[in-house]
Amino acid sequence: MTRIAGLGxxxxxxxxxxxxxxxxxxALRFSIAGASVARELARLDWxxxxxxxxxxxxxxxxxxxxxxxxxxxxxxxLLMLDDDLLIPRARRIVEADRVNAEWAxxxxxxxxxxxxxxxxxxxxxxxxxxxxxxxxxxxxxxxxASAGGVRALADLAxxxxxxxxxxxxxxxxxxxxxxILGLALETGSxxxxxxxLARSLGIPAVAGAxxxxxxxxxxTMVLVDGDAGEVVTDPxxxxxxxxxxxxxxxxxxxxxxxxxxxxxxxxxxxxxxxxLANIERLDEIDAARAVGAEGIGLFRSExxxxxxxxEAFDEDAQxxxxxxxxxxMAPYPVTVRTFDIDESQASGAGGADDDEATRSRDAGxxxxxxxxRAIRLSLGHQHAFAVQLRALARAGRxxxxxxxxxxxxxxxxxxxxxxxxxxxxxxxxxLGGAVPPIPVGIMIEVPSAALTVDLLAAEAxxxxxxxNDLIQYCLAVDRSDGRVAGLFDPxxxxxxxxxxxxxxxxxxxGRRVALCGEMAADPGALVLLxxxxxxxxxxxxxxxxxxxxxxxxxxxxxxxxxxxxxIGLPTSRDIGAxxxxxxxxxxxxxxxxxxxxxxxxxx
Ligand code: PEP
Ligand code: MG
Numbered sequence: 001m002t003r004i005a006g007l008g009x010x011x012x013x014x015x016x017x018x019x020x021x022x023x024x025x026x027a028l029r030f031s032i033a034g035a036s037v038a039r040e041l042a043r044l045d046w047x048x049x050x051x052x053x054x055x056x057x058x059x060x061x062x063x064x065x066x067x068x069x070x071x072x073x074x075x076x077x078l079l080m081l082d083d084d085l086l087i088p089r090a091r092r093i094v095e096a097d098r099v100n101a102e103w104a105x106x107x108x109x110x111x112x113x114x115x116x117x118x119x120x121x122x123x124x125x126x127x128x129x130x131x132x133x134x135x136x137x138x139x140x141x142x143x144x145a146s147a148g149g150v151r152a153l154a155d156l157a158x159x160x161x162x163x164x165x166x167x168x169x170x171x172x173x174x175x176x177x178x179x180i181l182g183l184a185l186e187t188g189s190x191x192x193x194x195x196x197l198a199r200s201l202g203i204p205a206v207a208g209a210x211x212x213x214x215x216x217x218x219x220t221m222v223l224v225d226g227d228a229g230e231v232v233t234d235p236x237x238x239x240x241x242x243x244x245x246x247x248x249x250x251x252x253x254x255x256x257x258x259x260x261x262x263x264x265x266x267x268x269x270x271x272x273x274x275x276l277a278n279i280e281r282l283d284e285i286d287a288a289r290a291v292g293a294e295g296i297g298l299f300r301s302e303x304x305x306x307x308x309x310x311e312a313f314d315e316d317a318q319x320x321x322x323x324x325x326x327x328x329m330a331p332y333p334v335t336v337r338t339f340d341i342d343e344s345q346a347s348g349a350g351g352a353d354d355d356e357a358t359r360s361r362d363a364g365x366x367x368x369x370x371x372x373r374a375i376r377l378s379l380g381h382q383h384a385f386a387v388q389l390r391a392l393a394r395a396g397r398x399x400x401x402x403x404x405x406x407x408x409x410x411x412x413x414x415x416x417x418x419x420x421x422x423x424x425x426x427x428x429x430x431l432g433g434a435v436p437p438i439p440v441g442i443m444i445e446v447p448s449a450a451l452t453v454d455l456l457a458a459e460a461x462x463x464x465x466x467x468n469d470l471i472q473y474c475l476a477v478d479r480s481d482g483r484v485a486g487l488f489d490p491x492x493x494x495x496x497x498x499x500x501x502x503x504x505x506x507x508x509x510g511r512r513v514a515l516c517g518e519m520a521a522d523p524g525a526l527v528l529l530x531x532x533x534x535x536x537x538x539x540x541x542x543x544x545x546x547x548x549x550x551x552x553x554x555x556x557x558x559x560x561x562x563x564x565x566x567i568g569l570p571t572s573r574d575i576g577a578x579x580x581x582x583x584x585x586x587x588x589x590x591x592x593x594x595x596x597x598x599x600x601x602x603x
Pocket of ligand 1: 191516518
């Protein structure tokens with residue numbers, strides 16, 4: 001048994017045999033049934049033929065541009081495709097060990113490398129890089145054309161715990177909870193989209209557990225404890241029994257939920273508070289309605305892309321989804337956020353591994369939160385943006401639609417986006433009937449936007465504070481980097497102050513200020529947010545019942561007093577202690593190492 005510490009990012013406990021998905025070496029590794037051996041061999045052959053065709057094409061191009069000497073490198077790579085140690089060896093591994101083609105190829109490559117390491121000749125040793133190049137090409141060609149590992153996941157013979165170094169949100173969005181029992185991830189954090197999705201799918205998950213993929217081989221029994229933030233390999237029978245009892249208690253609790261009011265929420269002293277839902281998929285509408293959400297406050301439209309390039313996503317398909325959302329949620333409003341993606345996702349890299357995606361990833365284009373993403377990217381991809389806006393304008397005829405712009409950092413961006421929407425509406429109206437007015441709001445996620453809300457208010461119809469990003473940019477903490485997850489601190493005095501600033505700057509204009517980050521699912525933070533003047537929240541449907549109940553137990557007066565005091569305290573530890581002292585009943589969950597109240601309000 002080995003215990004590996006990480007961050008619990010989706011509550012609950014699960015155990016099962018491990019299936020590995022590695023982005024660094026994008027291969028899903030699992031055992032296959034005897035009947036599938038022929039199919040895996042055919043996949044290897046197909047990958048070989050495709051790779052050979054690509055290499056021949058590259059050889060031809062290089063020969064024209066750079067001469068035959070350089071082109072001979074690719075001649076050598078073509079020969080490697082036929083080396084007995086590589087594909088024929090991988091075929092033998094598939095047959096003997098009954099494993100999938102990717103795994104067999106990796107094993108053959110490891111053996112190949114071991115042989116090369118012993119070769120005295122330096123020239124030959126250096127050829128190892130060429131073999132790695134060939135193997136990388138074969139791996140990519142083994143992936144199904146459209147969506148990388150996710151399609152292979154559907155082939156899992158039995159339910160498994162997915163162990164991954166990185167899990168792309170577009171892959172997480174398609175996980176089947178009956179097949180994927182739990183997630184053990186080397187990277188990520190609580191506000192990473194994959195973690196948000198795991199919670200909405202009810203899949204227990206641990207992120208930021210270092211070196212998992214080195215310690216775990218496919219088929220190893222793994223236990224994922226999303227409550228304790230721990231991954232255990234080869235757990236003893238007693239541990240599994242205790243986990244089973246815990247899981248059964250949780251299931252029993254959710255099978256017979258206490259009847260809960262679903263009307264409009266009000267504080268104990270009668271101040272109305274609105275709860276809307278954050279969703280990523282159309283089928284979450286039912287969950288949103290079931291908990292009495294008063295609309296969709298955030299539809300993350302980028303999940304529709306499902307690993308496709310934005311340029312390839314057509315207007316009709318988008319229109320149908322937006323219209324279904326609006327009709328499904330009527331009479332409540334639906335807020336669709338325009339694509340919030342980076343360059344790599346825009347080219348179709350969401351978990352897939354086509355050449356374009358690989359190039360942008362290798363070039364570091366998708367790395368880090370400061371690059372070309374969200375509204376900046378949409379404004380640069382005018383055609384794709386116009387397609388999305390036309391689809392929205394058409395859908396706007398069917399009910400209450402709002403458009404939300406992600407990561408706006410200046411009035412200029414807001415103006416450009418509004419101009420693009422006006423143009424889309426004009427086009428749609430030219431072809432059909434009138435489009436009713438569509439309110440346009442912006443996410444407040446960047447400090448520059450937070451500090452200029454009064455200026456933005458002149459041209460935006462509403463605001464939605466995205467604390468997941470706002471915290472990241474205010475505190476200089478990459479939200480997807482588990483190594484700095486301890487510094488991602490929603491109760492940092494700077495965060496309370498910036499939210500108070502937004503609320504104050506928006507007030508004279510009368511513009512609505514909602515909040516749609518994960519922060520509001522933390523009971524202590526929710527009380528402070530009320531006290532700072534936020535009375536509209538959008539959160540995952542699963543988090544709404546507890547948040548609504550909490551609101552009914554506090555008075556706005558007490559929340560304001562607590563916020564006024566908290567904002568003068570120097571550390572989040574002091575702020576956490578203040579909340580615990582003033583609202584002991586709310587904060588039954590213990591304060592964490594940094595003095596934060598753990599946001600377990602969603603479980
Ligand atoms: C946010 O940044 O708080 C937010 C809700 O948007 P996302 O998590 O999709 O970045
Ligand atoms: Mg965001």
